[in-house]
Amino acid sequence: MLQLPKVIGHRGAMAYAPENTLTSFREARRRGASWVEIDVKLTADGVPILMHDPSFKRTTGVDRLVAETRSAELPADVPTFEQAIACFRELGLGCNVEIKPCEGREVETTRRTVATLRRCWPASLPPPLLSSFKRASLVAAQEAAPEFARAILLREIEQNWRERSEEVGAVGVNTDGSKLTAARAAEIKKAGYALAVYTINDGDVAKALVAIGADCVITDVPDVILAALN
Numbered sequence: 001m002l003q004l005p006k007v008i009g010h011r012g013a014m015a016y017a018p019e020n021t022l023t024s025f026r027e028a029r030r031r032g033a034s035w036v037e038i039d040v041k042l043t044a045d046g047v048p049i050l051m052h053d054p055s056f057k058r059t060t061g062v063d064r065l066v067a068e069t070r071s072a073e074l075p076a077d078v079p080t081f082e083q084a085i086a087c088f089r090e091l092g093l094g095c096n097v098e099i100k101p102c103e104g105r106e107v108e109t110t111r112r113t114v115a116t117l118r119r120c121w122p123a124s125l126p127p128p129l130l131s132s133f134k135r136a137s138l139v140a141a142q143e144a145a146p147e148f149a150r151a152i153l154l155r156e157i158e159q160n161w162r163e164r165s166e167e168v169g170a171v172g173v174n175t176d177g178s179k180l181t182a183a184r185a186a187e188i189k190k191a192g193y194a195l196a197v198y199t200i201n202d203g204d205v206a207k208a209l210v211a212i213g214a215d216c217v218i219t220d221v222p223d224v225i226l227a228a229l230n
Contacts, residue, residue, distance in 0.1 A: 035093060097130050
């Protein structure tokens with residue numbers, strides 16, 4: 001079974017530093033996180049970078065689409081995936097790599113992400129976890145890199161959650177903790193899946209979710225959640 005840490009820093013430590021940046025990863029580590037979660041997209045020239053949105057505008061102020069921007073034109077502080085991996089090596093951070101493709105680039109984004117992992121991921125770190133909301137991305141990951149564990153991202157656990165998980169070969173389920181019921185959590189755990197919940201920033205809520213079966217809490221405030229769970 002997939003082994004996850006109790007706490008994963010969401011896009012680093014979003015409450016304290018700009019998301020998906022090297023600064024945010026260092027802050028997450030400083031606040032006790034042993035893993036972080038990141039979002040990977042492709043530039044116009046096919047370079048995997050860290051960015052959540054289709055545009056750079058919200059996080060950097062630069063009003064430009066990721067898919068139309070070449071890697072040489074990235075806004076300041078937007079790291080490539082390769083630069084992020086070098087930072088993880090330096091800090092000793094594990095990673096949940098969310099494949100967050102721009103529209104129509106689901107398979108290409110996965111393949112380039114996997115190629116970067118195979119080339120750059122250090123043996124000194126735990127193997128990365130690949131996750132995505134996109135079925136096509138998870139299928140591509142299963143085909144291209146079966147050695148990397150996969151988690152299906154579900155905004156809500158519906159009746160067909162297990163069928164959807166099995167068709168992409170997932171061993172983990174990452175879901176919105178605010179919508180998770182004890183009954184669904186019990187189903188997931190009984191079926192042998194690792195269960196992670198996002199994005200939980202309240203210590204009491206985190207403890208309640210762990211009590212019903214969550215293995216891992218993804219959070220903007222890793223120090224707060226670690227303190228609550230410890």
